[in-house]
Amino acid sequence: MASRRALHFVFKVGNRFQTVHFYRDILGMKVLRHEEFEEGCKASCNGPYDGKWSKTMVGFGPEDNHFVAELTYNYGIGDYKLGNDFMGIMLTSSQAVSNARKLKWPITEVEDGVFETEAPGGYKFYLQNHSSPQSDPILKVTLAVSDLQKSLHYWSDLLEMKIYRKDEEKKRALLGYADNQCKLELQGIEGAVDHATAFGRIAFSCPQKELPELESLMKRENQKILTPLVSLDTPGKATVQVVILSDPDGHEICFVGDEAFRELSKIDPDGSKLLDNVSHTPGFLSQ
Numbered sequence: 166m167a168s169r170r171a172l173h174f175v176f177k178v179g180n181r182f183q184t185v186h187f188y189r190d191i192l193g194m195k196v197l198r199h200e201e202f203e204e205g206c207k208a209s210c211n212g213p214y215d216g217k218w219s220k221t222m223v224g225f226g227p228e229d230n231h232f233v234a235e236l237t238y239n240y241g242i243g244d245y246k247l248g249n250d251f252m253g254i255m256l257t258s259s260q261a262v263s264n265a266r267k268l269k270w271p272i273t274e275v276e277d278g279v280f281e282t283e284a285p286g287g288y289k290f291y292l293q294n295h296s297s298p299q300s301d302p303i304l305k306v307t308l309a310v311s312d313l314q315k316s317l318h319y320w321s322d323l324l325e326m327k328i329y330r331k332d333e334e335k336k337r338a339l340l341g342y343a344d345n346q347c348k349l350e351l352q353g354i355e356g357a358v359d360h361a362t363a364f365g366r367i368a369f370s371c372p373q374k375e376l377p378e379l380e381s382l383m384k385r386e387n388q389k390i391l392t393p394l395v396s397l398d399t400p401g402k403a404t405v406q407v408v409i410l411s412d413p414d415g416h417e418i419c420f421v422g423d424e425a426f427r428e429l430s431k432i433d434p435d436g437s438k439l440l441d442n443v444s445h446t447p448g449f450l451s452q
Contacts, residue, residue, distance in 0.1 A: 168371060168372055168375075168423075169325075169342040169369055169370065169371045170342060170343075170346060170369060170370045170371075170423065171232050171341065171342060171346045171347045171348075171349070171367075171368075171369055172228065172232065172233070172368040172369055172370055172421070172426070173222070173224075173228070173232060173233045173234060173235045173367075173368050174232075174234060174235070174251075174254065174306055174365055174366070174367050174368070175210065175235040175237060175365050175366040175367075175368065175419075176234060176235065176236055176237070176284070176286070176288055176363075176365055177211070177212055177237050177238075177239070177242075177245050177286075177362075177363055177364075177365070178236050178237065178238050178285065178286055179238075179242060179243045179244040179245055179285070179286055180243070180244075180285050180286070181219070181221075181236070181238045181443075183285040184236055184238075184284060184285045184286070185221065185223075185236070185440065187270070187284045187285055188223045188234065188236070188284070189223070190264060190268060191261060191264050191265050191268060191270050191282070192256070192258070192261045192264075192290070193225070193258060193260050193261055193264060194223040194224050194225055194233075194234070195223065195224065195225070195226075195437070196221060196222070196223055196436040196437040196440055197222040197223060197224055197227070197228060197233060197430075197432050197433070197436055198221075198222045198430070198431075198432065198433040198436040199219065199220070199221045199222075199433070199436045199437075199439040199440040199443075200219065200220045200221075200399065201217070201218075201219045201439075201443070202217065202218050202219065202220070203217055204216070204217070205218065206218075206397065207392075207395055207397060208392045208395060208397055208407055208409050208419070209391070209392065209409070210235075210237065210366075210397075210419075211237040211239055212237070212239065212362075212364075214239045214242065216239060216240060216241065217239075217240040218237060218238060218239045218240060219237070219238045219240075219443070220235060220236070220237055221235075221236040221238070221436075221440055222234070222235055222236075222430070222436075223236060224303075225301060225302050225303070226300065226301065227430075227431075227432055228430040228432075229427060229430070230300060230301065231300070231301045231303070232301060232303045232306075232346070232347035235368075244286070245286065245361070245362045245363035246361040246362045246363055247286070247287045247288075247361055247363045248358070248359035248360045248361035248363065248364060249309055249354065249358060249359050250308060250309050250358050250359065250360045250361075250364060250365075250414070250415075250416065251288060251289075251307075251308060251309075251363075251364075251365055252289065252307040252308060252309050252350075252352055253281075253288075253289035253290060253291050253306075253307050254288075254289075254290050254291070254303060254305070254306050254307070255279075255290075255291040255292075255293065255303075255304045255305050255307070256290065256291070256292060256293070256297075256302045256303045256304060257292075257293040257295060257296070257297040257298070257302045257304060258292060258293070258296075258297065258302045259294050259295050259296055261292050262280055262292050262294045265280070265282060265292070270282065271283070272292065275291070278293060278294045278295065279291055279292070279293055279294070280292045280294060286363065287363075288363075299345060300345075301345075301346075301347065303347045304347065304348065305339065305347060305348040305349065305350045306347065306348075306349055306350065306367060307350040307351075307352050308349065308350070308351060308352070308367070308414075308416055309352055309353075309354045309358050309414070310351045310352065310353055310354070310358065310412075310413075310414050311353070311354065311356065311357055311358050311413075311414055312353070312413065313333075313336050313337075313338060313351060313353040315413050316338075316351050316412065316413055316414065317331075317338055317340075317351070319388070319412050319413055320340055320349065320351065320412065321340060323382065323383070323386060323388065324418075326340040326341060326342060326349065327340060327341060327342065328340055329341055329348065335353075336352065336353025336354075337350065337351065337352050337353065338350070338351045342369070349367070357414075358414040358415060358416075360415055360416075364415075364417065365417070366409075366417035366418070366419055367416065367417070367418055367419070368418075368419040368420075368421060369418070369419070369420055369421075370420070370421050370422070370423035370426050371420055371421075371422070371423060372422070372423055372424070373406055373422030373423065373424055373425065375420075376394055376406055376407075376408050376420060376422055377394060379408060379410075379420055380393060380394050380408050383410060388410065388411075389410065389411040390408065390409070390410055390411070391409040391410065391411050391417060392407065392408065392409035393408065394406060394407070394408045395407060395408075399429060402428070402429050403425045403426075403428035403429040404425060405421050405422055405425040405426050405429055406421070406422045406425065407419055407420065407421045407422070408420050
């Protein structure tokens with residue numbers, strides 16, 4: 166469905182200083198916007214926490230045409246337990262490989278020209294050591310599933326993602342909404358998917374008018390809805406409507422109205438400065 170877009174993956178981060186260093190100085194991403202909040206999100210964007218938190222969007226380019234990372238930091242929460250749910254993000258960037266070597270960030274070649282590394286918190290990234298043939302270097306996000314066929318029914322039949330590749334033997338499938346967008350890879354594993362406390366969330370946009378239809382579809386199909394259609398306010402910015410879903414393995418999925426999100430997600434030229442100003446507050450290095 167060409168009208169839908171892959172937007173971002175949400176990571177909970179315990180050490181904001183080291184995390185931003187990884188995304189900016191190793192991967193080579195830019196801070197697109199930074200926001201501070203005094204209380205938890207109505208759609209649990211920062212997880213099950215009610216206190217002060219921040220959101221930092223980082224990426225290789227504008228959110229209109231790049232898949233980005235949303236880094237959520239909950240003040241006072243220093244670490245999160247990793248599960249087996251998130252299996253990695255693959256991107257193409259010889260510069261990232263060069264940066265890691267230069268700054269002595271640990272990387273391991275796992276296959277010819279592909280290097281594995283970890284963001285602070287243990288989140289895995291796979292770096293292809295050549296220049297990206299497309300405008301967005303991020304190629305795919307891989308999530309673990311316990312039953313590939315059941316997951317394909319959910320993601321392809323219900324959420325209308327196109328199946329680009331499927332390998333029954335390796336229990337793996339690649340899906341997406343458009344050829345030039347970041348793809349979702351589903352990887353079958355033995356046993357249950359464990360989200361622990363570090364669980365993330367993948368986000369997509371669709372025309373706002375489709376949100377009630379999507380919610381109704383999930384109700385008819387007896388699928389889990391974590392947050393019914395709700396409006397989220399960001400002070401001084403656009404109000405967006407979202408519905409939060411849960412797939413058969415408990416992966417959180419946010420669908421947001423595209424029109425308002427494009428307004429909300431405009432690059433803030435002061436984003437880096439806002440984030441760096443926080444770094445000057447006492448105790449930031451432990452963040």
